[in-house]
Amino acid sequence: MAEVSKPIHINSRIRENAESLASALEHHMLKSFAPDARKELRLFSAGEAADLLNISASFLRKLHFEDRIPDVHTTPGGRRHYSAADLTTIRKMLEENAKSPGAYLKGRREGDKVQVLSFLNFKGGSGKTTSSIHTAQRLALKGYRVLAVDIDPQASLTTLFGYQPEVDFLHSGSIYDAIRYEDPLPFSQIIQQTYFTGLDLAPGGLILQEFEHETPTALRNNIQPPFYARMAAALQEVEADYDVIIFDCPPQLGYLTMSALCASTGVLITVVPNMLDVASMSQFLQMSADLLDVVSGAGARMEFDFLRFLINRYEPSDGPQQQVVAFLRQLFGEEVMTNAMLKSTAISDAGLTQQTIYEVERSAFHRNTYDRAVDSLNAVNDEVEALMQKAWGR
Structure with missing residues (x-):
């Protein structure tokens, strides 16, 4: 007679899995970086x-x-x-020594508003974090003063900067502290300087999920400013220090995402060119419009300098993907970015050591693979830069 399997206590098993994974990840980090080391940018x-x-x-x-x-x-x-x-x-x-101002320092001038860009989509795996960190790093390398803001409770962007959010910012020090409803901290107190010259970080962490849980109660109690205005209000303290602020949004249309949208001047919606992702994006856009109508009616500012669809993980030799991209271009015209971020093993391989393409040495990869990835990223990010410059009237 077959032995009856014992029931699994799912809470205990999940906790065991979480502890095992955390331990394995810590071991991986120790192999990649010395215990007391911080990441350094290459020459x-x-x-x-x-x-x-x-x-x-x-x-x-x-x-x-x-x-x-x-x-x-x-x-x-x-x-x-x-x-x-x-x-x-x-x-x-x-x-x-330049003949005209701004020839080499292309950031904000007097009268220019800070550019606040949100990378978002409803679907996970669309490349939001990959896109946002590479854009932030490329702009910093080109001389812009950049603040990267991680509002995803999973905190992948924060991890890429060499932190362990489940340890470093589990209870304090994340963006949550600046937007929480009780005794919020000044935004400047949660900003971390990074190993990347010209690029600062407002870290994310699991505690950000508390903002989603607390907001309904705050709305009932009419706590001011309301959720959709808290991010913009918090940023006012530090926005003079930056040319561009980049949000890496969570893969959901919650209060965090809407607060970022209400603070933004530009929106980049990442989309992987297959029909399942496009169908998911259709639902995301409809939900976004409905919810933003509500917050707009409540007084939120809903004016953007630009909105663009960024094609991500694109394989030019893939016939069905080509058809989807053509479909999107026919539908949205110039709102689809001219350049696409190519799918590349170089990007995923760099991620194994929690690095980006701009951080790894070219010699670590096959030359053609590396150059193809870098050229793709540069083209996308330079297009984003051109949109910013146009918003400043240049």
């Missing part, structure tokens, strides 16, 4: 530096030859390598 080649400074490689060599810029790290073979701090110094020196 950039002369070609990469010239691209980020928007000058030619020959002009960069000329600047060194004429001693117009400080010397940088040079290998025994004579190759120069530049840190992000070096790029900032050189960019400022170039700007001082």
